[in-house]
Amino acid sequence: MAGIVGVHGIAQQFRGGYQLGSVWYDAVRDGLVAAGYRPVAEALASTDLGVAFFGDLFRPSGSMAVQEPPFSAADVQPGAERDLLTAFYQAAMAQDPSLGVPEGAMGPGRAAVQVMLAALAHCPTFARIAQRGFIGSLKQVTAFLTEPSVKQDVLARVRELISEDTRVVIGHSLGSIVAYEYLCHDHPASVELLVTLGSPLGIPNVVFDKLTPLPASGIGAWPGEVLAWVNVADPDDIVALRKDLAPLFPGTRPSQVVVDRSVDNGDEPHAIDRYLNTRQTGSALGDVLG
Numbered sequence: 001m002a003g004i005v006g007v008h009g010i011a012q013q014f015r016g017g018y019q020l021g022s023v024w025y026d027a028v029r030d031g032l033v034a035a036g037y038r039p040v041a042e043a044l045a046s047t048d049l050g051v052a053f054f055g056d057l058f059r060p061s062g063s064m065a066v067q068e069p070p071f072s073a074a075d076v077q078p079g080a081e082r083d084l085l086t087a088f089y090q091a092a093m094a095q096d097p098s099l100g101v102p103e104g105a106m107g108p109g110r111a112a113v114q115v116m117l118a119a120l121a122h123c124p125t126f127a128r129i130a131q132r133g134f135i136g137s138l139k140q141v142t143a144f145l146t147e148p149s150v151k152q153d154v155l156a157r158v159r160e161l162i163s164e165d166t167r168v169v170i171g172h173s174l175g176s177i178v179a180y181e182y183l184c185h186d187h188p189a190s191v192e193l194l195v196t197l198g199s200p201l202g203i204p205n206v207v208f209d210k211l212t213p214l215p216a217s218g219i220g221a222w223p224g225e226v227l228a229w230v231n232v233a234d235p236d237d238i239v240a241l242r243k244d245l246a247p248l249f250p251g252t253r254p255s256q257v258v259v260d261r262s263v264d265n266g267d268e269p270h271a272i273d274r275y276l277n278t279r280q281t282g283s284a285l286g287d288v289l290g
Contacts (some may be wrong), residue, residue, distance in 0.1 A: 001164075002166060005049075005052055005166050008053065008175045020201070027277040034277065034282050038180075053157060062241055071131070072131075073117055081142050084207075085117070085215075088116075088239070092155040142206075155178065155182050168192065188224065194230075197228060198229060198269075199240055228259070229256075231260050
């Protein structure tokens with residue numbers, strides 16, 4: 001069984017676990033080499049890494065489906081979906097003040113949503129995702145956090161891959177939320193390290209305050225029995241709205257500290273392969289696997 005289990009992020013519903021596993025496997029090995037763990041990289045077999053795939057749970061029904069439903073601004077629902085969109089939009093403005101606040105952007109109604117969607121389509125984090133795909137991603141995140149049946153179906157996919165041989169769990173984007181909640185719920189004894197990449201766990205109100213278990217007095221629960229947690233974020237990654245997770249998840253023992261690390265992923269700040277092949281991620285894995 002896999003010693004490393006990855007949990008993918010948004011917009012993967014038209015791929016598969018083996019397909020993603022190939023990308024993750026090569027990038028993980030490159031990250032190990034970058035961190036000075038070449039022998040570990042060379043010894044790592046493809047069967048040592050598995051990706052818990054849940055994207056098909058969000059794939060449109062119908063045998064001929066090859067793309068997202070034709071979502072538009074009208075499909076962004078008030079409440080959690082619009083709040084998450086607004087959080088991303090405000091983060092984009094913080095990165096690029098020249099965007100300003102277009103008239104009506106933060107106000108009520110469909111026009112405001114259209115303004116925010118148009119602006120986010122040009123930021124590096126989401127530039128390669130079509131608008132309807134981006135709206136679908138908003139729905140994936142909010143569905144996992146607010147719909148118990150969806151959450152249980154997704155967590156079951158992770159549970160299928162975790163075994164007594166699993167030492168590391170890596171969560172990317174939405175997958176970091178999934179990985180965190182799985183560890184909090186199941187407490188697998190073998191898992192020593194949680195790695196979160198481009199994580200939205202720290203987004204207030206729409207993510208952090210909706211986690212299971214619920215944070216208490218602004219403090220999130222430590223993820224189960226893991227001994228270490230390394231969080232890696234690109235400063236330009238809007239999904240990782242809160243880059244430093246350590247203050248939000250302090251743990252209950254001195255050894256339970258989130259190690260926050262910063263990377264530069266170039267013009268694709270949220271890309272999983274660019275997160276995995278960095279020295280910052282590779283050294284976290286090497287310290288356990290080596």
